[in-house]
Amino acid sequence: MRDNETAAVVCGAGSWLPPRRVTNADLAGYLDTSDEWIVSRTGIHRRHVVDAGTSTGDLAVEAGREALKSAGDTQVDAVVLATTTPDRLCPATAPEVATRLGLTGVAAYDVSAVCTGFVYALASATGLIAAGVAERVLVIGAEAFTTILNPRDRTTVPIFADGAGALVLRAGTPDEPGAVRAFDLGSDGENSDLIQIPAGGSRQRSAGTPAGPGDGYFTMRGRDVYRHAVERMAASVRRVMGRAGWRLSDVDRLVPHQANSRISTAVAARLDIPDERCLSNIAEVGNTAAASVPLLLAQGSRQGWLRPGHRVLLTAFGGGLTWGSAALTWPELDIQGD
Amino acid sequence: MFDELKQILVTSFQADPTEVTPDARLQDLGLDSLDMVELSLVLKSEWGVAISDDELIEYQQVGAVVAAVESRTARL
Numbered sequence: 001m002r003d004n005e006t007a008a009v010v011c012g013a014g015s016w017l018p019p020r021r022v023t024n025a026d027l028a029g030y031l032d033t034s035d036e037w038i039v040s041r042t043g044i045h046r047r048h049v050v051d052a053g054t055s056t057g058d059l060a061v062e063a064g065r066e067a068l069k070s071a072g073d074t075q076v077d078a079v080v081l082a083t084t085t086p087d088r089l090c091p092a093t094a095p096e097v098a099t100r101l102g103l104t105g106v107a108a109y110d111v112s113a114v115c116t117g118f119v120y121a122l123a124s125a126t127g128l129i130a131a132g133v134a135e136r137v138l139v140i141g142a143e144a145f146t147t148i149l150n151p152r153d154r155t156t157v158p159i160f161a162d163g164a165g166a167l168v169l170r171a172g173t174p175d176e177p178g179a180v181r182a183f184d185l186g187s188d189g190e191n192s193d194l195i196q197i198p199a200g201g202s203r204q205r206s207a208g209t210p211a212g213p214g215d216g217y218f219t220m221r222g223r224d225v226y227r228h229a230v231e232r233m234a235a236s237v238r239r240v241m242g243r244a245g246w247r248l249s250d251v252d253r254l255v256p257h258q259a260n261s262r263i264s265t266a267v268a269a270r271l272d273i274p275d276e277r278c279l280s281n282i283a284e285v286g287n288t289a290a291a292s293v294p295l296l297l298a299q300g301s302r303q304g305w306l307r308p309g310h311r312v313l314l315t316a317f318g319g320g321l322t323w324g325s326a327a328l329t330w331p332e333l334d335i336q337g338d
Numbered sequence: 339m340f341d342e343l344k345q346i347l348v349t350s351f352q353a354d355p356t357e358v359t360p361d362a363r364l365q366d367l368g369l370d371s372l373d374m375v376e377l378s379l380v381l382k383s384e385w386g387v388a389i390s391d392d393e394l395i396e397y398q399q400v401g402a403v404v405a406a407v408e409s410r411t412a413r414l
Contacts (some may be wrong), residue, residue: 041372223391226375232342 001311008126008137010178012168014066015298016059017048017285024158031154038158043261047161049285050144056164057087058201060097060142063294065165067081067138068101070335071168077134078107078123082141082318085148086110089200097140107134114195115257115318116185117141117290119326122167122314123183129171140166141290147159148197150217159260160218161286165294177308178331182243185324186234191228194221195319228261232323233315234270240313244327248272250311253330255300257316258292260281267315289318301333308332339411340404346380347400360401371395373382387411 023046024035038044060081060139068074079101081094093252094108107128111121119139125137142164149156172179197218198204200209241251254273256264261282268278279300288295293314300306308331315325340360348390353367358391381387389403390396397403401412 041370135358223371223375226372227379227391230379258374266376319378 007174008129008169009172011170012067012071013298015165016062017163018050044286045283050162055087057093058142059164060140061100063166067166076136076138078137080121082111113322115289116316116324118201118293119316119324136170140259141294143289143291148218163288163291181327188321207315219322229317230266233267236325240325252310253312254278260333306330
């Protein structure tokens with residue numbers, strides 16, 4: 001057993017985007033939508049979409065490889081994968097991802113919390129380190145999210161997109177750059193139907209009736225989601241700041257799940273965090289669900305938006321409902337890739 | 339109450355102050371469906387009045403929102 005001073009410390013990051021880019025004009029070519037409508041409602045201009053045959057696991061392997069390379073050590077004791085779009089309903093996608101990364105034999109499992117998935121996975125990985133189960137953990141958020149969208153749904157197709165991001169955590173001390181300081185996690189099953197795929201699970205299968213048309217696709221009640229997302233993320237950030245012992249003026253960067261630029265703006269406004277401290281890449285990558293936070297962290301570090309020593313707050317909200325926030329300091333990293 | 343609501347519409351929703359009258363429709367002031375949710379949240383946090391986004395969409399006009407706020411505030 002280790003003493004209480006063990007902390008999980010970020011020591012690597014990576015990301016991967018499938019090469020195909022789809023613009024708003026591309027979508028307006030076959031959907032009842034327009035560039036102006038999509039930009040004003042979501043802040044999204046472009047997104048990356050997988051080609052036929054590419055899965056979440058494929059994206060996870062690429063982002064995981066980049067993160068391991070950045071960490072300078074390709075060995076870990078566990079792989080935790082957050083995703084809404086596993087390669088198969090059963091088994092989890094993480095074991096195959098681990099094997100493809102040359103890590104056969106390590107602990108590997110998926111975490112399912114939709115867009116909050118990465119923050120939950122980060123908490124799970126931090127727990128593995130704190131409990132002495134693992135010294136080093138690869139935490140991935142990956143989504144081939146476009147594979148669960150109804151291609152004719154103008155309310156979801158412009159928003160959701162594909163991509164992957166990953167961090168490597170190692171055992172370290174709370175005072176070093178990269179240390180994860182605190183978490184706040186929560187859920188509300190009363191509203192489990194706001195964000196869902198109605199069919200395909202045991203609820204529909206045990207009913208003995210075939211799924212209705214469209215029930216196999218992802219659905220979202222946008223206005224209800226906006227309300228919950230804004231209020232839940234703002235409250236969660238306040239709680240995690242309290243647990244970390246940080247005041248507002250201590251926060252260098254807010255890294256919100258890239259749900260919709262208007263949700264991020266509303267959250268930052270409620271917290272009185274100025275725009276220049278709030279990271280965003282949604283204009284270029286859309287909402288990549290569980291991949292959005294690590295994708296933004298890796299890109300932010302590469303672009304210099306995140307610098308060593310920055311005090312960073314992550315916050316996310318997703319189906320379940322679920323929400324979560326984390327407080328950490330940012331380390332010095334060497335990241336290649338997209 | 340009208341003046342306070344006008345202030346919110348102008349500062350938080352970028353409505354043109356010359357266009358904010360009791361007869362003006364929220365939609366014509368530039369508020370879309372997500373703005374209705376945001377306005378509902380602001381009314382709750384600023385004034386403690388619960389008016390859903392569905393109700394705001396139904397009221398349509400600024401004057402009707404003011405009337406709803408006043409009647410619900412009076413009941414408190």
